[in-house]
Amino acid sequence: MTQPTSRPESRTEAPRGRHLSAPPTPPTLATVADEAGVSRQTVSNALNNPELLRPETLVRVQSVIERLGYSPNRAARQLRTRSSHLIGLRFEPAQEGTSNALMDRFLHSLTEAASRTGHHVLLFSGDSKDPLDGYDDLLRSTAVDAFVVTDTYAGTPQAGFLRERGAPFVAFGRPWDEPGADHAWTDVDGAHGARLATEHLLEQGHRRIAWLGWEKTSRIGEDRRSGWQGGMQAAGQDTRGLGVRITDNVDAARLAAHELLEDPSVTGFACASDTLAIGVLHACAERGLRPGRDIGVVGFDDSLAAQVTWPGLSSVRQPLEEVAVELVRILHLVLAHKPIGDKGRMLRPSLVVRPSSLRS
Amino acid sequence: MTQPTSRPESRTEAPRGRHLSAPPTPPTLATVADEAGVSRQTVSNALNNPELLRPETLVRVQSVIERLGYSPNRAARQLRTRSSHLIGLRFEPAQEGTSNALMDRFLHSLTEAASRTGHHVLLFSGDSKDPLDGYDDLLRSTAVDAFVVTDTYAGTPQAGFLRERGAPFVAFGRPWDEPGADHAWTDVDGAHGARLATEHLLEQGHRRIAWLGWEKTSRIGEDRRSGWQGGMQAAGQDTRGLGVRITDNVDAARLAAHELLEDPSVTGFACASDTLAIGVLHACAERGLRPGRDIGVVGFDDSLAAQVTWPGLSSVRQPLEEVAVELVRILHLVLAHKPIGDKGRMLRPSLVVRPSSLRS
DNA sequence: ATGAAAGCGCTAACAA
DNA sequence: TTGTTAGCGCTTTCAT
DSSP: OOOSSSSSGGGGGOOOOSSSSSSSOOOOHHHHHHHHHHHHHHHHHHHOOOEEEEEHHHHHHHHHHHHTTTTOHHHHHHHSSSSEEEEEEOOOOOOOOOOOOHHHHHHHHHHHHHHHHTTTEEOOOTTTOOOTTTTHHHHHHHHSSSEEEHHHHHHTOOHHHHHHOOEEEEESSOOOOSSSOOOOEEEEOOOHHHHHHHHHHHHOOEEEEEEEEOOTOHHHHHHHHHHHHHHHHHOOOOOOTTTTOOOSHHHHHHHHHHHHHHHHHHHEEEEEHHHHHHHHHHHHHHTTTBBBTEEEEESSSSSSHHHTTTTOOOOOOHHHHHHHHHHHHHHHHHTTTTTOOOOOEEEEEEEOGGGGGGOO | OOOSSSGGGGGGGOOOOOTTTTTTOOOOOOHHHHHHHOOOHHHHHHHHHHGOOOHHHHHHHHHHHHHOOOOOOOOHHHHHHHHOOOOEEEOOOOOSSSSSOHHHHHHHHHHHHTTTTTTTEEEOOOOOOOTTTHHHHHHHHHSEEEEEOOOSSTOOOOHHHHHHHHHHHESSSOOSSSSSSOOEEEEHHHHHHHHHHHHHHTTTTTOOOEEOOOOOTTTHHHHHHHHHHHHHHTTOOOOOEEEOOOOHHHHHHHHHHHHHHTTTTTEEEEEEEEEHHHHHEEEEEEHTTTTTTEEEEESHHHOOOHHHTTTTEEEEEEOHHHHHHHHHHHHHHHTOOOOOOOEEEEOOOOEEEOGGGGOO
């Protein structure tokens, strides 16, 4: 017991694996240090504070690292630095029957954005009845550095819970009506998106443009609706009797569209989702109306369904790539305990125009 | 320096946090041990080998754990046990313009299945030009226990690479033509799915059933095609001139369908994807043919697009939930170095019937 | 500019 | 059945 903390000499030479089939133990800091003839600390510095090393030492160490294919053990580093470089995301399934396949795109964007700063995304699930399930465990076991919360519509308690626990997080979605919310967030301006859709339809010569949206309880839905209303008002158009609130499914939209189309002056439809817009297309088909020429239809989200539907559905597209980049950017500030300029940042969606809204 | 490895007494009382705003340091094994008046090892046993403890000790320790909300530090555990309980999955974006939104469903199923055994899914991205990018880093830094590989069609080198590196992994997708492949895998029997579709169309009274599939280079595509062929042959139907190979997009399918429909005896379409099936629906619309009554159409994958398309597209649905469960099951065997009965297991898809293929 | 010591929180191996 | 010791691989602190 002369050198309690020093590594046994045999470290480098003797692989201790018991299973012959097991993967070989990767090299450690000690392996590299031995090989390069420096102390372990110097190798660590080569990685984390290269400016501290004499250039020639640095080069030597780096070449050994390269040759050995050394990569620092994450667990050890995490244990020491208390940082896992993992971002937790609770992953709910996309609702079947709706065209909401945004998660796919968002998740990829987030994975990409996170990887650019050496972070990874950790997916976890939770009891669908308990919106907080899963968070606590990861927090207490210090498994993740932070969370990205994606469903912060009114009534979701995640933000409050995480703030109370002192857990770093950023939200995709504004805090709709939480009075004390002071967390960082990014969101997409749904009202602006709906306004884009409305203005586009106006430009195409439509005057009486209907809105097909979700129930009043949906804050996101009401926000989008306000964009339609604003656009119509700015154009001096009356919206009375043109705004409809229904559940997000094709058939409800189809029926609502039929009703609205009884009035032949109604020729435009801005919708809160692609699902609803597709319902309008169905109604048009059943009435022998041609989308584009006779009726202008715009959906929301630019889902895959919008892209393959005939005759090609115009849709408002959310800038998910930018959202992800922005979320990761703020996350950094939050993790560094740095002040964030604006707590929230609103990103603007764009309009993808397809034949369903083109008169030509 | 009398007790080099013992913890300082003050451990429990003094929170060492520097930032007042920082989250509180969670309790550790030592905190629990002190509180319960036992050694740290006993607490560890209470967690990992409860049967070793005297029942009354166990209860006492558990109640302290409960009260303190203790959860073992993952990094420390991972460092010691060399197991992260993380499953790596390289996540590629869904192709825009196709209706392939399977990843969403699969990912959720996998997250769920993994969580049931205390695992989490770690998402990583990689240079799309290099199919191996990302794997190596995670491997060398021992960040994940294993990988789930999702794109093992012919020519993808991941399986070979991982095997060579001795990295544990399971594949979603059979090894199409790797001679030496001996890894564990699960796949969905695409031929069976296409056969289901074909038989269903035959039952609906169709005789001349066309196949719209992908280019010959796609093994998955050829596999599905063989199911159609088998079904037709079993029914004594000639397939000559009825099988078409095109790229996976709506317009190519639309054109191909038009061509096939020049022959009025052709009344059924089995397709390798929903995208292609939707192309057929478009062609029908353009010819004034009604899907279901006049023409039977079946797609593949039961995507969201299939569900919202008019008049409701029948489609072959992959049992992704089962795939995920099976993958996690084998992963356990692989990680435990246990023998796996069958290296591969084929799961059967089912047919979701909607109006596009119903005569009634 | 480099090295030695200490310790993050846990569990495997062994001792009592 | 419980406790003690050692050490996983890394970084922080302090010494040189």
